[in-house]
């Protein structure tokens with residue numbers, strides 16, 4: 095396809111952009127994805143490490159029974175693993191008895207229930223405002239908020255979390271979620287290594303300035319992470335201050351995964367989960383033997399993840415090793431070695447892991463998603479009212495934006 099033929103340009107080839115482009119192609123609309131990286135998938139990214147496909151970005155098919163990626167991955171011939179996730183199972187772990195673990199889970203669900211019950215007519219609050227005064231699990235709830243939202247409870251809108259639709263079914267793709275997302279875009283028209291620096295919507299056609307020259311299109315779908323839209327007031331010409339402001343209300347939280355190899359792994363049950371220190375906010379979560387593999391998936395969230403990114407890659411391993419030695423003894427240090435890590439907050443094409451709404455800013459999702467002049471459309475996980483922060487939410491916003499773009503170019 096030459097630049098002149100493009101009917102709809104899609105800025106960003108993540109789950110949202112890929113979903114949009116494929117829907118447009120099904121409708122016979124000539125669409126081109128402009129993607130800054132040298133690969134498709136964005137925050138969905140599977141790499142090979144230790145002989146296994148591992149996901150450095152999304153790993154769980156949340157709301158799996160209605161998640162469109164479940165069907166797409168199955169149609170690709172991939173294996174859907176239906177083992178319930180560690181966070182859905184009550185189990186003892188070092189530092190917590192089974193009863194304490196159940197009590198913590200009850201406190202977490204009670205907090206979420208209070209967010210769900212927040213009446214729409216009442217002003218929004220932070221999740222920290224909904225904590226029980228003097229409650230016993232404050233530190234661990236804050237740590238888990240770091241895993242869920244990438245930020246501590248005081249930073250997160252209760253209204254937004256209350257709107258999140260979680261069906262409670264969580265599956266995985268053995269060959270990788272990121273691999274499934276990338277394969278879904280494999281035969282689409284894509285310009286890689288093509289970072290869009292400006293979306294100029296002054297003329298009859300939309301003009302996209304990129305690191306690979308100028309493209310023009312009748313309509314465009316902007317499917318960028320909210321953090322990037324917030325960071326660049328000059329991205330649109332003329333400027334779209336409502337979009338910049340809405341995106342700023344939906345920052346991307348800090349979350350990173352480190353994978354470690356684990357020697358003599360058989361000593362642990364598959365899918366064992368442990369918090370490094372259940373009485374501390376700055377702690378990581380460890381999933382031992384995911385899929386039964388001889389490895390550990392370490393999950394860092396919130397301020398801890400941000401701080402470790404600032405300190406460099408070795409700081410993640412040092413932190414994990416110290417916590418794991420604290421849990422399983424000094425000999426454990428010899429059984430682990432780093433396999434793979436990605437720092438999403440330092441990644442120039444993401445600037446964080448997934449979006450949360452600041453207190454009072456839940457409605458920014460609708461503002462970010464709203465079209466401009468019937469030809470500039472928006473997609474991406476941050477645009478989703480109920481499935482934000484997920485790869486399926488991103489996909490669904492891509493489909494919705496594509497439907498609008500089809501109407502725009504086909505009348």
Ligand SMILES: Cc1cc2nc3c(=O)[nH]c(=O)nc-3n(C[C@H](O)[C@H](O)[C@H](O)COP(=O)(O)OP(=O)(O)OC[C@H]3O[C@@H](n4cnc5c(N)ncnc54)[C@H](O)[C@@H]3O)c2cc1C
Nearest residue numbers: 106108109110130136137152153154290474475484485488
């Ligand atoms: C550690 C981690 C764990 C996660 N776990 C889960 C999980 O278990 N389940 C789940 O559902 N979700 C999870 N997520 C979130 C999920 O990965 C994202 O919500 C989803 O992939 C976002 O898709 P998107 O299309 O909205 O954005 P992105 O995937 O970020 O796509 C945007 C694209 O735009 C590109 N881009 C950036 N700048 C430019 C530019 N200037 N010009 C052109 N292109 C540009 C980027 O390279 C990227 O490809 C996780 C994410 C992380 C980081």
